[in-house]
Amino acid sequence: MTSSDVAPEGIMPRPVLDRLPRYAAGKPPVEIPGLTSYKLSSNENPLPPIPAVLQAIAGQTDINRYPDPLCTKLRMALAEFLDVPADDIVTGAGSLGALNQILAAFAGQNDDGKADEVVYAWRSFEAYPISVGLSGAQGVQIPLLPDGRHDLNAMAAAVTVRTKVILLCTPNNPTGPILTAAETERFIQSVPSDVVVVIDEAYQEFVRAEDAVDGLKLYRKYPNVAVLRTFSKAHGLAGLRVGYSVSGPELTQHLRVAATPFAVSQIAERAAITSLQHFDEVVERVQSLVDERDRVTRGLRELGWFVPEAQGNFVWLNLGENSGEFAALAAEQALSVRPFGNEGVRVSIGEEEANTRLLALCAGYTKAPRGS
Known part of the structure; x- marks a missing residue:
């Protein structure tokens, strides 16, 4: 039997790879006619470098x-x-x-x-x-x-x-x-x-x-x-x-x-x-995002939503089994957010218009998280 007669088994990776989760990067927003699209799925700074x-x-x-x-x-x-x-x-x-x-x-x-x-x-x-x-x-x-x-x-x-x-x-x-x-x-x-x-x-x-x-x-x-x-x-x-x-x-x-x-x-x-x-300029930009984060958090809580303490450039929506549905509704509004299975949705703080549109979406959503 020659080597050509042996069925190839293929190149196999280390077994650990089959046990690892796959990193899921934030998806880009869907283009919706008449709406500016915003990516709120990757915790990126929406502002360019100074x-x-x-x-x-x-x-x-x-x-x-x-x-x-x-x-x-x-x-x-x-x-x-x-x-x-x-x-x-x-x-x-x-x-x-x-x-x-x-x-x-x-x-x-x-x-x-x-x-x-x-x-x-x-x-x-x-x-x-x-x-x-x-x-x-x-x-x-x-x-x-x-x-x-x-x-x-x-x-x-x-x-x-x-x-x-x-x-x-x-x-x-x-x-x-x-x-x-x-x-x-x-x-x-x-x-x-x-x-x-x-x-x-x-x-x-x-x-x-x-x-x-x-x-x-x-x-x-x-x-x-x-x-x-x-x-x-x-x-x-x-x-x-x-x-x-x-x-x-x-x-x-x-x-x-x-x-x-x-x-x-x-x-x-x-x-x-x-x-x-030029860190003073960086601080100024960061503060503008912190102000927007606080506005979003405050707006969600005024709607009766449970929002954990938000100290990064994102907020967590504990939507459980409704996470996928909410992410799909956000996509219809040209907003990409990051759902985590049936656990919740992370929303990065973006441009002012994007954050305002998010709050409007949440105001009309009837399955708000009420706590844990």
Whole structure:
């Protein structure tokens, strides 16, 4: 029998791929005659980067060269901006890229064949189970509390000798509530000091709660804390993919080994540095979105809708089995929103007209969420 007589079995991926959810990006809006379409499905900043950023990158022509693998200029700018050592910053392709580097360094499949465990709240950022699974680790999902907050007591109770990483998302995506400083510090103190606690603060600039945790304060106190931040949201640089982690040398010495070389392009680096240099303009734009978020939240509650605390650039509608129906009705109004199965719908804060149209849709919808 020759090789040509053997029926090909096909190229098979790792078995874990069949067990992983598929990342579902926010869909673009449907074009409706007579209506301007708005995408409210991806938590994007609806405003473009500040003018100085667009000007800074417009004439950049050195893209035939590899970028600085250490992103030195950006790390130096961030070090001054955040008042942290530059060596404590590791850049990545967005905060998700920075997270993947943490997982690659600290959680996966061990030489004995046993998988490490990564504990995180659920529902939370939908990339978590994908990234954890691809790392070779076992995800341990802890259900959220009825108000959309992390159940920190249950998360602490879920920690075992196999737990290597814990993910805390604040504000939680997609539900919106923050973690407070006090409860987060108590949580860190309650788990073993050799477990890496990741505080994912992708929406940190949108937070207005006075008791919200500041991950940087905790990283300064606890060597096992790593903070994730990004330029995708507040700075409007989602398409350039630039984020970073901040952690002490106990962690960064290993993260630099796991870091993807050249993950941040020189265009992204220059855009991020320029945006930091004009941060007052960024703050002004963010505040305009916060004002719109508060208007939407207030409007929904005046309609009698239950809306969890909203501290990101989105609101969560706990519509359960009506989620798909509501998303379809929004599409008929040229609004794309993000349904999550039969759990609920996340709506990003968009342009003023888009938000007003959303409120009008909700005013006529008879199956409003009334609580949990």
